Amino acid sequence: MTNSSHAGKRVFAQCVPFAPTHYQCFDAARLIAESVVGIDPDVTCVIGIASGGIKPARLMAAYLKVPFHTVTARHNTSNALFQQATGDVEVVLPDTLPECLSGTVLLVDDIAGTGATFAAVSDALNDRLDHSAEIMTAALFRNRGCVQNPDRWAWNVDDWVVFPWETPHHGLTRPVPTLKWVSAR
Template identity: 80%
Template sequence: MTSSSRTGRRVFAQRVPFAPTHYQCFDAARLIAESVVGIDPDVTCVIGIASGGTKPARLMADYLKVPFHTVTARHNKSDAPFQHATGDVAVRLSNCLPERLSGTVLLVDDIAGTGATFAGVTDALNDRLDDSAEIMTAALFRNRGCAQTPDRWAWTINDWVVFPWEDAHQGQTQPVPPLRQVSAR
């Protein structure tokens, strides 16, 4: 499946990439999960967008004690830093994903660069949603140029991010500022 562009334009200060630690990413995932406890309707499952969203999504699902699933979505042509998104997102739903989804489905990615990935995956999931089901989006990072802000996120940044589960960046990186609170739309 392909979703056409409903995107902003990623903002890059072109300094050096941010490099969060595993601990920072997992702490942010836990705080985002805590922020959705008690919402109505309850979170019934967490879906991680592969590959970057799978680790934080799994942690959120474990914290919330709900099923964890994955979908695959891609629109960058490579993993090279400082790329602008194409806006065309190829989505592949897993065979293990339930045919029907109810309650609040928490859709997780590591970063919301433009919002196109969340939009593409949401479109791909629409046929599986019960009438009362809702999708809530969450990302560890939100780029300042993101046109469709996720429902929850930990940091807003203006540069590339190199995650601890990716290949090491060759060159300088900058630390992520301390996490003060989870932001909500």
């Protein structure tokens, strides 16, 4: 287990949370996976950040036909809406994660709020990367306040996102716009 602190501030218009459908999230995961086909070095595994990154990462790994792994990272103190990130990220690498990672390791989460989670998990994985390995980050959503952008993302948002795999939100929600392309850093 490692702790890491990376500052940043999420942007919330505090209107109504976005609520993507399962289909929209799966389609975005597929498009992100398609966007990394043929990169050099090749993607050799996909790591989903628990818990929000697991479903999109599993889909990307299946699409790319590479092994799927998970890590745990947490910094939100609850699941309450419009919560600012603490910047203190606790990372737990499971015993099942390979000791040596090579090629491009695709690290996936559902949202990049500030970039702190990706930075903390990347730091925690550094000792497992061989000399030529690279980490590439991908998120379905990127909050406009994100200071450390992922390498790939589908939507930019300025409000909270309620994912279909989370506890259902009983208030008003709004749809996400139609996905037209994957953004890349």
